[in-house]
Amino acid sequence: MTGPVLAIDQGTTSTRAVLAYADGRTVPLLSREHRQSYPRPGWVEHDADELLADIAACLDAAAAYDVAAVGLDNQGESCLAWDAETGRPVGPVIVWQDDRTSAVTERLRGEGAEPLVTGRTGLPLDPYFSASKLGWIVREVPEARRLARAGRLRLGTTDAYFRDRLTGRFETDVATASRTSLMALDTLAWDADLAALFGVPLAALPAIGPTSGELGHVRCGARTVPFTASIVDQQAALYGHGCTRPGEAKITCGTGAFVLAVTGARPPAGSGALPTVLWQRAGEAAVFGLDGGVYAAAAAVNWARRIGLFAEFAEIDRFDTPRAITRGLAFVPALSGLAAPHWERGARGSFVGLSLETSRSDMMQALLEGVALRIAEVTRAIAAVTALSGPLPVDGGLSANPYFTQMLADAVGLDLNIAAMPDVTARGTARLAAEAIGMAVAPPAPGGRVTAAPLPAGAATRFAAAVSATRRLADSWHDTDR
Known part of the structure; x- marks a missing residue:
């Protein structure tokens, strides 16, 4: 009988190993949290060596099993630089949440570069994507410049680093490449004009290949095992839910919240959501979809717990009061900016409608509602392009909260x-x-069903007004800083 497949989920806060069997069973094998570093306001970093060691620990933990193949999913837009000869990272991983390049993307927008970027990649000018981060490394890190002059610099998303070190092949997959702002959607190849725009040397980028197929081999204990899948975590979740037909979509409510929908064989128009490659099996055409994110979902809940708005998660499973939004209290979860469909990175989180009577419980109720209402903004942007078929599968830590x-x-x-x-x-x-x-x-077996009920009258309008106010405030502060 064929042994299990090892899936390594390298996420924003942890790295997890799971064994998957042909009968559908999945067995958690190992989970390791890694450090989060915030060296300056807006900067978010990981230690590349720590992440690689966690992946190696996952492979070692699977050595006792007759693993048939290994797959790896990655954080998507997180990226770094390293030495081609030694494999040594040149500085930390710059995480997808990091906005150190906001001034760069704003300058490029002011210079009229956004139509070029959006026209070729489908993505807006935003520090969320890897291109401006990689350009920052080349400009700001002396060791990176030295290695570039010597022809030894390697730049890429974290998957390319892991695969280079584990398989000896400097490659990325087409789905991850589509999240960089450096790959043209019509050619599925690196674009020289975009690389020049962001200051990223083409020679330092990995080869682009399929998301699954013969991708090399990795060591799993004493054995060498085929490495056969490499993909962005959100696309992996979509495939894990069995969503493969146009109109099928999923929502993941983790650190951030992400909506991803299948559109088909051609790159779709965006409408505030982002066209992206979902996957490409070796020898087959790429499958495209639409993506939209909310930067802070569970991250907003964790922030609220850290500042004392609640202590135990059971406290926020249900509330005895009417919806906060109907009582004039709203929370806009822009703690790291507003993503789809607004793309206002300078926006910051806000409570609207606070009064002397507002309690911590009221604020938590509004916070949970705000995350849900922001996700609804994303789904509407996607539904404007492709009709969504329900029920929608939902996963992630926040999916355990019934309210x-x-x-x-x-x-x-x-x-x-x-x-x-x-x-x-x-x-x-x-x-x-x-x-x-x-x-x-x-x-997977079907999960629990949540039946939709009509949203209270005026709720969506009130939340839209709160988002507009948050955006206007961000714009006014930006004008003041000039």
Whole structure:
């Protein structure tokens, strides 16, 4: 009997190893949290060596099993530089949440560069994407410039670093490359004009390949095992839910919240959501979709807990008061800026409607509602391009909160299927890895259903007004700083 597939989920806060069997079982094997570093306001970093060591620990933990193949999913836009000869990182990983290049992207926008970027990649000018971060490394890190002059610099998203060190092949996959602002969607190749715009040397970038197929081999204990899947975590979650047909979509509510929908064989128009490559099996055409994110979802909840708005998660599972938004209290979760469909990175989180009677419980109720209402903004942007079919599968830590999921269903206007297992992202990675060796992994069992109810009258309008106020404030502060 064929052994399990090992899926390694390298996320924003932890690295997890999961064994997936042909009968659909998934067995968590190892989980390691890694450090989060915030050296300056707006900067978010990880230690590349720590992440690589965690992945190596996952491979070692699987050595006792007859692993048939290995797949890896990555954070998407997080990136770094390293020495081609030694493999040594040149500085930390710059994480997708990092906005140190806001001034760069604003300058490029002012110079009229956004139509070029959006026209070729489908992405707005935003520090969320890797290109401006990679350009920052080349400009600001002396060691990177030295290595570039010597022809030894390697630049890429974290997957390229891991694959270079583990398989000896300096490659990335087409889905991850589509999140960099350096790959043209019509050619699925690095674009020389975009590389020049951001100051990224083309010679330092990895080769672009499929998301699954023969991608090399990795050491798993004493054995050498085929490495057969490499993909962005959000795309992996979509595949893990079994969403493969146009109109099928999923919502992940983790550190950030992400909506991803299948559109088909051609890059779609954006409407505030982003066209992206979902996956490409070796020898097949790429599959495209639409993506939209909310930068702070569970991150907003964790922030609230850290400052004392609640202590135990059970406290915020339900509330005895009417919806906060109907009582004139709203929270805009722009703690790291507003992503789709607004793309206002300078915006910051805000409570609107606070009064002397407002309690900590009221604020938490508004916070959960605000995250749900922001996700609904993203789904509407996607639905403007492609009709979404329900029920929508939902995963991630916040999907365990019944108040939040009911508000989300009501705000989106579609029933939700809550994932019955926590390993949807790893399951998607495992399914892709398994299919590449001719093995099938059974689809997940359906989870609990949340039935949508009508959103209270005026709720969406009030929240839209709160978002508009937050954006106007960000614009006024930006003008003041000039």
